[in-house]
Amino acid sequence: QVQLQESGPGLVKPSQTLSLTCTVSGGSISSGSYYWSWIRQPAGKGLEWIGRVHTSGSTNYNPSLKSRVTISEDTSKNQFSLKLSSVTAADTAVYYCARYCGGCGVDVWGKGTTVTVSS
Amino acid sequence: DIVMTQSPDSLAVSLGERATINCKSSQSVLYSSNNKNQLAWYKQKPGQPPKLLIYWASTRESGVPDRFSGSGSGTDFTLTISSLQAEDVAVYYCQQYYNTPLTFGQGTKVEIK
Numbered sequence: 001q002v003q004l005q006e007s008g009p010g011l012v013k014p015s016q017t018l019s020l021t022c023t024v025s026g027g028s029i030s031s032g033s034y035y036w037s038w039i040r041q042p043a044g045k046g047l048e049w050i051g052r053v054h055t056s057g058s059t060n061y062n063p064s065l066k067s068r069v070t071i072s073e074d075t076s077k078n079q080f081s082l083k084l085s086s087v088t089a090a091d092t093a094v095y096y097c098a099r100y101c102g103g104c105g106v107d108v109w110g111k112g113t114t115v116t117v118s119s
Numbered sequence: 120d121i122v123m124t125q126s127p128d129s130l131a132v133s134l135g136e137r138a139t140i141n142c143k144s145s146q147s148v149l150y151s152s153n154n155k156n157q158l159a160w161y162k163q164k165p166g167q168p169p170k171l172l173i174y175w176a177s178t179r180e181s182g183v184p185d186r187f188s189g190s191g192s193g194t195d196f197t198l199t200i201s202s203l204q205a206e207d208v209a210v211y212y213c214q215q216y217y218n219t220p221l222t223f224g225q226g227t228k229v230e231i232k
Contacts (some may be wrong), residue, residue, distance in 0.1 A: 035220075038201075045210070046223055046224075046225050047169065047212060047214075047223040047226075047227050048200075048223075049219075049220050049221040049222065049223070060219045060220075061220075062220040063220060064217075064220070096168055097186075098168075100216070100221075101155075101215075102169075103155070103157075103174070103175070104159075104169045104174040104175070104178075104180075105159030105161075105173075105174035105180075105214065105216065106159070106171060106214070107171050107174075107180065108171070108172075109168035109169060110168065111167075111168060112168050
């Protein structure tokens, strides 16, 4: 069964770039028709979709973050990644990587990683 | 963006009783090509990622107990827990995947009365 694991720095300074990687195990990131996604959740708040990369390599981003976000995949490592530039304290959140199967919701989630933006 | 609004924000239900959560979308999420509502429900316990319960508004994910059911179409949807168990204490979210950006409701916290 497919499992996802986020990795990356837990502390990022304001104005810098947040970089996270999601490693996929138990299945290939290249197979099937899935959207590999990033979703975040500030402490005590709701869920915000950041964006996704499709198996084909195409991407979609939340317009509220689009100017700062890049999501890419590395099929050789079976990973996909998130880069969020010019971060502020408002970007402090738990970041989840997840698999969206197109017609059936987000069916696989990583455990989440906490990223704090602070100097 | 499609705005998802859940009600109530929280509810307390006695063990074994029914819990009902509503979700309203700002526009229809019924996909005409397959006549399926692009609406999912998730359950999130503290310190855990969300878990998919229901997709296409009413299809239970594999392994989800049948006390969970989803209904509705177009813009109005309901998640029902027919007989609340202690392990159902959580925050529940609806989500539309009709178009991007994918958007979630604000969440409904379910507690034991």
